[in-house]
Amino acid sequence: MNNKIEIFSQWYYIKNIDSIDSPALIIYAERVAENINTLKSMIDNVQRLRPQVKTNKTKEATLLMMEAGIKKFKCATIAEAEMLALTNVPDVLLAYQPVGPKLQRFITLIKKYPFTKFSCLTDNLSSAKKIASAAIENEIEIPVYIDINAGMNRTGILPVDNAVELYMACAKTNGIQPVGLHCYDGHIRASDFRQRTIECDNAFNELSLIQKKLIERSFPAPVIIAGGSPTFPIHAKRKDVECSPGTFIYWDKSYQDLYSEQNFATAALVISRIISLPDETKLCLDLGHKSISTENELHRRVYFLNAPELKFISQGEEHLVVEANAGHSYKIGDVLYGLPFNICATCALYDRVSTTENDEVTGEWKIIARDRKISV
Numbered sequence: 001m002n003n004k005i006e007i008f009s010q011w012y013y014i015k016n017i018d019s020i021d022s023p024a025l026i027i028y029a030e031r032v033a034e035n036i037n038t039l040k041s042m043i044d045n046v047q048r049l050r051p052q053v054k055t056n057k058t059k060e061a062t063l064l065m066m067e068a069g070i071k072k073f074k075c076a077t078i079a080e081a082e083m084l085a086l087t088n089v090p091d092v093l094l095a096y097q098p099v100g101p102k103l104q105r106f107i108t109l110i111k112k113y114p115f116t117k118f119s120c121l122t123d124n125l126s127s128a129k130k131i132a133s134a135a136i137e138n139e140i141e142i143p144v145y146i147d148i149n150a151g152m153n154r155t156g157i158l159p160v161d162n163a164v165e166l167y168m169a170c171a172k173t174n175g176i177q178p179v180g181l182h183c184y185d186g187h188i189r190a191s192d193f194r195q196r197t198i199e200c201d202n203a204f205n206e207l208s209l210i211q212k213k214l215i216e217r218s219f220p221a222p223v224i225i226a227g228g229s230p231t232f233p234i235h236a237k238r239k240d241v242e243c244s245p246g247t248f249i250y251w252d253k254s255y256q257d258l259y260s261e262q263n264f265a266t267a268a269l270v271i272s273r274i275i276s277l278p279d280e281t282k283l284c285l286d287l288g289h290k291s292i293s294t295e296n297e298l299h300r301r302v303y304f305l306n307a308p309e310l311k312f313i314s315q316g317e318e319h320l321v322v323e324a325n326a327g328h329s330y331k332i333g334d335v336l337y338g339l340p341f342n343i344c345a346t347c348a349l350y351d352r353v354s355t356t357e358n359d360e361v362t363g364e365w366k367i368i369a370r371d372r373k374i375s376v
Helices: 029-041 059-067 078-086 101-112 125-137 160-171 193-216 253-258 343-347
Strands: 024-028 072-075 091-094 117-122 142-147 176-183 223-226 241-243 268-276 282-285 302-304 311-315 320-323 335-340 352-357 360-366
Touching: 024 029, 029 059, 029 352, 059 078, 059 360, 072 078, 078 091, 078 101, 101 117, 101 125, 117 125, 117 176, 125 142, 125 160, 125 176, 142 160, 160 176, 160 193, 176 193, 193 223, 253 335, 268 343
Parallel strands: 024 352, 072 091, 091 117, 117 142, 142 176, 176 223, 223 241
Antiparallel strands: 024 268, 268 282, 268 335, 282 320, 302 335, 311 320, 352 360
16 A cells, blocks of 8 residues: 555545545545536636536535535426425426326425425426326416427427427427426447537537527527537537536546546545455455446446556445455455445435535535435
């Protein structure tokens, strides 16, 4: 292991790490603030930012963004929407089409937090009418964005003419008010920026055409909300488009490897300890399925910054077995600092995170929107 002088020359080492049990998720708050500033520097107007909070799910990270002038947000669940309302966010898009009991929860949310303007998505007239009917019953009007399928093929409407017809039908339906178009192009992930730009531009052409046709029909220009972190630098250059990156706030190993043109800092790590040495080369760590996102193959779940040579052997619910070189110097109790490949899904595994300041853990954030329900 490195000596003390070498250890504290690395940004991720924590001086009081012995006070933190493992596994744990650590947020480096100074780096979070740096990422927010980087985000703002990449766009001409902070009012065009509508970050997705599904990555952080915390009031504290939201407050940092609000203090930086960001006032509009996007989320994926009712709990995330309520977390934003509890943080006094003035404008919240539930980037989801509320169906079944979720629709009633959404109505309850709107009525409970009148300070916040809530909107949601729709991609078909039947669902739009159900949203409208629920709104009329509760004497409210709900702004809706038409969800456009740009090729991800999970939600959204296509082709162009169908989207235009749905927008027009919603405009004639009491209880809802169409205000814009929403498009998440999460399938566009090419590491080559030029290729990603070509694919993003091709997908965006559909949105532009829909907007143009609606303007020709005397509608006010619909607001366009587009993209995530991979396509953020591309959409940021489009006039009047609202951008919705989410992973930027913490970044992760996957995006660090893929998107080198974006200068975000990795700001969230999992810490793990060696708990056993089964034989002369194997190490057993306390980082199981319950502590790190596992949708990727085994060697692409976590990258140990201070032990990059380790080879992954197996993982269970509470254990991760890795292999070191013969003659290694690792000991039981050694701390490994792991950079997640998927920080969004990893955050959802923790109910709280420890936060650092000046190389020490000094605070804690509760991931209150990790749960599916806060109060509504």
